[in-house]
Amino acid sequence: MNKETGSDPGICVDTPALAVFLNGSILYGVAAKVTKDGKTVSSASDLAVKTPQKAATALPKAILVFAWLSLIAEVVIIGTGGAVRLTGSGLGCPTWPTCTPESLVPTAEMGIHGVIEFSNRMMSMVVGLLALVVLVLVWRLRATRRDLFVLAAIVLGGVVAQGIVGGISVLTGLNPFIVGFHYVASLALVCVTAAFLVQAYSPVGPRVRVVPSWFAGIAHATSLVVAVTIGVGVLTTGSGPHSGDATAGRTGFNVEILEHLHAWPAYLAFALTIVLVVAAAVRRLPVLGWAAALLAVELVQIAVGLFQARNGLPELVVGVHMILASLLAAVMTVVLLRMKRAAPAE
Structure with missing residues (x-):
């Protein structure tokens, strides 16, 4: 039994599965090293260099x-x-x-x-x-x-x-x-x-993690905070003026309180993403590009959110905010999935 992975010795692989941003941890192990027959083959950081770049x-x-x-x-x-x-x-x-x-x-x-x-x-x-x-x-x-x-x-x-x-x-x-x-x-x-x-x-075949375990933990935490941000945002919209029809009901929640509750996790997700980008840059991790893309989407999304909140929720801006949330979810998914790559050839 490998002490770090909690699994039997062998190349650490992941099972293709649903990659929703709500909890990326179901897809990824937390092994810090790649092992075979109980012996260290390569560290996760080294693997980013050693993994062959195969055709898709x-x-x-x-x-x-x-x-x-x-x-x-x-x-x-x-x-x-x-x-x-x-x-x-x-x-x-x-x-x-x-x-x-x-x-x-x-x-x-x-x-x-x-x-x-x-x-x-x-x-x-x-x-x-x-x-x-x-x-x-x-x-x-x-x-x-x-x-x-x-x-x-x-x-x-x-x-x-x-x-x-x-x-x-x-x-x-x-x-x-x-x-x-x-x-x-x-x-x-x-x-x-x-x-x-x-x-x-x-590529088809075994996959191993190419980021340190602490980085993966921060990424999963970020995905959870992003999910909370979106969830509270949905409640905020459901409590606001844009109901879809004049006769449609609202949630009954205080929209001003929800706006603050929506902003707090958004700022936390942004801070965590900054940590991911800096760490990926310092450690030269292969997820740097996608982490930077995530940060960029969050920055634009926060700016749009602040603008709409301070200008009476104009319809077009609210629509942009909704679309940006979908891009945020997609990029977050990619960041989580790209923390693993094909295992190096024997």
Whole structure:
């Protein structure tokens, strides 16, 4: 039994799994060294240099192209969903799955709100179609790239479930808690799609951690704080003025208090990310670029958040804030996944 990993001797490997930012620790071990037969082969810091740079995998180009399109679509639908809420079009189509009891599509008398809501529903069809294409493309690889197959299946299943949740939100008159869950689930799908791309560009085979255990711990803590920040942000939005429809209810929480509760973990996540960037730069860790990208997204997100809070929550700025949250979740996912790389050749 290896004292540091708590596992039997052998090359430390990870199991491809769902990489949501809520708790990256389920994906990563905490071994400080790579061991084989109980003997030290290499330290994690050395591995960043010794790991061979292999071709992504011999994946067909179509898989990568449609995976990228799927990720883009997942982000875009967060933007279109935000537009529905911010323009007061949440009940532009008052029924589901049809737009009205008599019509699948919006009618002329429903005006622009019906068009906006129906357009968002059509965007969900695009997201679902792209997810289906990715799953079909990886189907024949399910034996050798089970990681990709599982992630693709999760995305498609999640998109279908999201359609149902969206329908429930309409049928409940835009209940703020259901609408908030709808948004969080969309962020989770962004994370899974980002994880798919990271795995797709990674070589097949055993993987080892290429950062020190303390760095991994800080990264996981950062992901948890980011999750809390987003969660409180969802409650804040659900308590604010942008309900999606004049008749929709709010959470009943004090929005001013929630704004402060939302800001505190955001600043903590920013501070922790600065630690990650400085540590990665000093130790020359291979995750430096992605850690820096995470810091940049957080900086812009904080600036946008402060602007919207001090200027009466303008609709366009709130929409940008929502989209930036999806990018933040995606980059956080990549940072966690890139802490492991392919094990060096024997």
